[in-house]
Amino acid sequence: MAISEAPATSFYQASLRQFDTAANLLRLPEELRLILRMPKRELTVNFPVRMDDGRVEMFTGYRVQHNMNCGPAKGGIRYAPDADIDEVRALAMLMTWKCAVVGIPYGGAKGGVRVDRRLLSKGELERLTRRYATEISLIIGPDLDIPAPDVNTDAQIMAWIMDTLSMHYGRNVPGIVTGKPIAIGGSQGRFEATGRGVSIVAREVAKHIGIKFEGATVVVQGFGNVGAITARLLHDMGCRVIALSDIYGAIANPNGIDVALAQKYVKEHGRLAGLPGSTVISNMQLLETPCDILVPAATEGQITFENAERIQAKLIVEGANGPTTPEADLILQRRGITVVPDILANAGGVTVSYFEWIQGRENFFWTERRVNEQLEEMMIESISRVLKKSDELNVPLRMGAYVVAISRVAEATEFRGIYP
Ligand code: GLU
Numbered sequence: 001m002a003i004s005e006a007p008a009t010s011f012y013q014a015s016l017r018q019f020d021t022a023a024n025l026l027r028l029p030e031e032l033r034l035i036l037r038m039p040k041r042e043l044t045v046n047f048p049v050r051m052d053d054g055r056v057e058m059f060t061g062y063r064v065q066h067n068m069n070c071g072p073a074k075g076g077i078r079y080a081p082d083a084d085i086d087e088v089r090a091l092a093m094l095m096t097w098k099c100a101v102v103g104i105p106y107g108g109a110k111g112g113v114r115v116d117r118r119l120l121s122k123g124e125l126e127r128l129t130r131r132y133a134t135e136i137s138l139i140i141g142p143d144l145d146i147p148a149p150d151v152n153t154d155a156q157i158m159a160w161i162m163d164t165l166s167m168h169y170g171r172n173v174p175g176i177v178t179g180k181p182i183a184i185g186g187s188q189g190r191f192e193a194t195g196r197g198v199s200i201v202a203r204e205v206a207k208h209i210g211i212k213f214e215g216a217t218v219v220v221q222g223f224g225n226v227g228a229i230t231a232r233l234l235h236d237m238g239c240r241v242i243a244l245s246d247i248y249g250a251i252a253n254p255n256g257i258d259v260a261l262a263q264k265y266v267k268e269h270g271r272l273a274g275l276p277g278s279t280v281i282s283n284m285q286l287l288e289t290p291c292d293i294l295v296p297a298a299t300e301g302q303i304t305f306e307n308a309e310r311i312q313a314k315l316i317v318e319g320a321n322g323p324t325t326p327e328a329d330l331i332l333q334r335r336g337i338t339v340v341p342d343i344l345a346n347a348g349g350v351t352v353s354y355f356e357w358i359q360g361r362e363n364f365f366w367t368e369r370r371v372n373e374q375l376e377e378m379m380i381e382s383i384s385r386v387l388k389k390s391d392e393l394n395v396p397l398r399m400g401a402y403v404v405a406i407s408r409v410a411e412a413t414e415f416r417g418i419y420p
Contacts (some may be wrong), residue, residue, distance in 0.1 A: 003302055004256070005070070009087060010086045010090075010099050011087050011090040011091075011300050011301065011322055012087070012089045012093075013085045014062075014090070014325055014326050015050060015090040015093050015094060015111060015322065016037060017095075017326045018326060018398065018402060019036070019037060019057075019093070019287070019402065019406070020033075020037075021317060021326075021399065021402075022399055022402030022403050022406055023406065024035075024408060025393060025395065025399060025403055026135055026403055026406060026410075028410060030248075030408065032410050032413060032414070035413055036067065036096075036406065036409060036410065036413065039064050039065065039066045039067075039089055039092055039093065039108075039136040040063070040065050040066060040067055040068060040408075041064070041065040041139060042063075042064045042065075042089070043062065043063045043064070043135075043136060043138065044060065044061075044062050044085060044087065045060070045061045045062070045063075045132070045135035045136065046058055046059070046060050046130065047059055047061070047131050047135050048131075049127050049128045049131055050123060050127060051124055052121050052123060052124060054289060059113060059115055059128060059131075059132070059335070060113070061111065061113040061116045061132045061135060061136070062083070062085055062088040062110075062111060062112050062113075063077075063088075063109065063110075063111040063136040063139060063140065063147075064085070064088045064089050064091075064092040064109060064110055064111075065092065065107065065108075065109040065139065065145055066089070066092035066093045066095065066096045066107065066108040066110075067093075067096040067107045067108055067409060068107035068145075069107060069409060069412040069413045069416055070096075070099065070100060070105055070106060070107055070408065070409060070412045071099075071104075071105035071106045072106060072107065072141075072142075072143050072144050072145055072146060073092075073095075073106065073107040073108060073109035073144070073145035073146070074095060074099055074104075074106035074107065074108065074109060074145070074146050074148070074178075074350060074353065074354075075091065075092060075095035075108055075109040075110040075111070075147070075148065075150075075350070076091075076110060076111070076147065076148045076149055076150025076151075076153065076179075076349075077110075077111035077112065077113070077132075077147045077148070077149070077150055077153050077157075077161075078091075078110075078111070078113075078150040078151040078152060078153060079110045079112070079113050079115050079117045079151070079152040079153055079157075079292060080112065080113075080114070080115070080116075080151055080152060081114060081116040082114070083112035083113060083114045083115075083277065084112075084114070084276065087112065087300070088110045088111065088112045089110075090300075091110035091112075091150075091320060091321055091322070091412050092108050092109050092110040093108060093130075094108065094110075094235065094322065094342060094343055095107075095108030095109060095110055095322050095350070096108030096405075096409060097343045097401070097402060097405035097406065097409075098342070098343040098346075098347050098350060098405070099347075099350060100404070100405035101343050101344050101347060101386065101401050101404050101405040101407040102344075102347045102350070102351055102378055102379070102382045102407050103255055103378075103382070103408070104185050104350065104351060104354045105354075106350070106354065107144075109145050109147075110150070111132075111136060111147055111150075111234040111417055112402045113128065113132050115128065117152045125157075126160055127388075128162075129157050129160045129161060130160055130161075130163075130164045131210075132159065133161040133164040133165060133181065134154065134164060134168070137164075137165055137168065140165075140176060141173075141176060142173060142175030142176050142357075143175075143273065146175070146176065146177060146178060147161065147176075147178075148177060148178045148179040148349070148353050148354070149178050149179040149225070150175060151224065151299065152224075154179075154225075155179055155180060155181045155186060155191070156181070157304065158177040158178070158179045158180045158186075159180055159181050159184055161176070161177050162174055162176055162180055162185075163176050163182065173401075174176075174360050175357060175360045175361060176398070178190065178353035178354075178356040178357055179191075179349075179353060179356070180356070180408070185356075185359075185360050186356060187345070187352055187355050187356035187359055187365070187366070187371060188351045188355075188365070188366065188368035188371050189352055189355075189368050189371035189375065190349075190353065190355075190356055190371075191225070191229075192229050192233075192348030193348045193349045193351065193352035193353075193371075193375060194225065194226045194229070194230075194319070194346050194348050195225065195226050195227075195228070195230040195231075195232070195233055195319070196233060196348050196372065196375060197345070197346060197347055197348015197349065197351065197375065197379050198226065198230040198295060198297070198317055198319045198345055198346055198348065198381045199230055199233040199234050199381075200375075200376055200380065201317055201340050201344065201345045201379060201383055202218075202230075202234060202295065202315070202317045202340075202345075203237065204380060204383045204384075205315060205317070205338065205340050205383065205387075205397075206292070206293060206315055208209060208387060209314070209315065209338050211292050211293070211315060213237070213238070213239065214238040214239075215238065215239070215240060216239045216240070216292040216293055217239070217240050217242050217290075217292045217293070218231070218234050218235075218239045218240065218241045218242065218291060218292065218293045218294075218295065219241075219242060219243040219244075219287075219289045219291045219293070219294045219295070219313065220234075220243070220244050220245070220294075220295045220297055220299035220319075221245050221283070221287060221294075221295065221296045221297060221298045221302060222245065222246070222251075222296070222298030222299070222319065222320060223244055223245065223246040223262075223266065223326070224246075224270060224298075225296070226297040226319045226346065226349075227244070227246075227295070227297035227298065227319060228243075228259070228262075228263055228266075230295050230297055230319055231244060231257075231262075232259040232260060232263065234259075234293070234295075235256075235257075235259040235260075236259075239292075239293070240256040241256060241257045241259055242254055242255075242256060242257065242289065242291060243257075243281065243286050243289050243291070244257060244259075244262060244272055244286075245272065245283055245286045245298070246266070246271055247298075248271040248272070248273060249271070249272070249273050249280055249281075249282070249283070250272070250280070250281045250282060250283050250285065250286035251272050251273060251275055251277055251278040251279065251280055251281065252281045252285075252286070252289065253275075253277050253278040253279070255277070257275070257277075257278060262275055262276070272337070285309065287302065287303065287307060287310075287311060288307065288310045288311060288312060289303055289312065290312040290313075291312070291313050291314075292313065292314050292315060292317075293313060293314070293315045293316075293317060294311065294313035294315070294317070295316075295317050295318075295319045296318060296320050296323035296324070297319030297320050297323075297397025298320055298323070299320055300320065300321060300322035300323060300325070301314070301322065301323070301325055302320070302323045302324070303323055303324040303325065303328045303332070304325045304327065304328050305325065305327040305328055305331070307328075308324075308327070308331035308332055308335075309327035309331055309335075310345045311332065311337060313337060314337065314338070315337070315338045315339075315340070316332065316338070316339045316340065317339060317340045317345045318339065318340060318341055318342040318345045318346065319342075319345060319346050320342065320346070321342045321346065322342060323342070324339060328396065329396070333396050336395065338396075339396060339397060339398060340397055341397060341398035341401050341402075343401050343402070343405060344382060344383065344386055344397070344401045347379070347382065348375055351375055351378055351379070352371060352375055355371055355374065355375070385404055386400045386401045386404055387400070389401075389403055389404050
């Protein structure tokens with residue numbers, strides 16, 4: 001079970017290390033390891049965008065397809081100033097395991113553009129998106145690779161991608177992305193799906209390990225789509241949300257934060273700091289706040305070798321992708337803190353993306369209630385499968401989830417064989 005103690009130097013190496021540990025547990029044959037460790041296809045694109053002031057600026061984007069043995073590749077596109085091939089590669093691999101752990105017929109992919117979205121006007125954002133979509137159109141398609149929102153991308157950006165490729169094809173291709181606005185073939189419940197999934201996982205695993213869910217204290221890092229919706233739903237389910245953070249800083253209120261009010265405050269003021277009744281704390285203090293449930297829902301590499309010793313949560317539910325490094329994982333495990341891994345905890349988003357894709361293919365759209373019920377059923381089933389596997393092998397939930405996921409992809413790979 002040992003992962004070497006030396007810190008992995010990159011996110012991709014860290015993801016490979018998790019894979020190798022699970023592959024050892026599974027006694028995965030060497031040739032399957034070779035195949036599953038590597039991304040199938042990687043595209044890097046450099047492209048010009050005309051800025052509002054008339055200048056041309058060059059941008060770099062990526063799309064990586066890790067594995068497509070279980071179906072077309074699936075995964076979001078993020079816009080971030082530090083996006084790079086290593087990060088996108090790691091995230092594409094995580095998508096393969098995520099889709100497999102919930103048993104949806106997709107492989108894994110991810111895209112990224114190196115850009116600070118906050119510095120672009122709406123027109124620049126649209127032109128950048130349409131050009132990036134054109135550049136990656138070589139390898140995406142409704143039966144090939146289906147992007148979706150991720151960090152700093154949203155339904156509007158998906159609409160531009162869908163429209164751009166529809167213009168190229170001369171007909172509508174709504175199935176080319178998910179997370180679209182409802183008006184053009186999006187699904188009810190998709191916007192909330194990731195946070196809804198995270199809150200279901202938090203509730204089920206809390207129950208399983210004996211945390212009283214009603215009144216449980218919750219800390220959420222990140223107030224984007226995943227963090228804000230998870231915090232709101234956990235609050236609505238009766239938990240006490242005692243600290244929150246966004247990119248500008250963190251706030252705490254031991255008596256509990258009214259998350260709907262916090263959302264309203266952020267809409268008006270652009271940030272959480274200053275929310276009446278709360279005090280400003282640092283991001284480090286936020287992560288180290290004593291609580292029942294900690295939800296890191298910001299970005300990767302937040303719980304590390306440096307701070308894992310000081311985390312005082314009973315349960316960590318990974319809303320973000322890759323928030324815990326492998327070294328931190330070992331420390332948390334030794335300290336008896338349960339960690340629900342990203343590939344299970346935040347799989348609600350891609351699960352409802354799958355529902356959206358099915359609804360689009362059938363041109364029959366479900367009610368929000370049906371979407372939420374089906375999501376809940378699939379999440380609960382996946383959680384119990386992972387809990388059972390972890391119990392059976394006596395390993396942490398991350399390894400249980402990896403073993404479930406890798407077994408599925410390995411089985412598909414074996415059945416398909418090697419061409420030629
Ligand atoms: N970006 C989300 C994730 O990391 C959703 C991906 C999707 O819906 O394809 O899971």
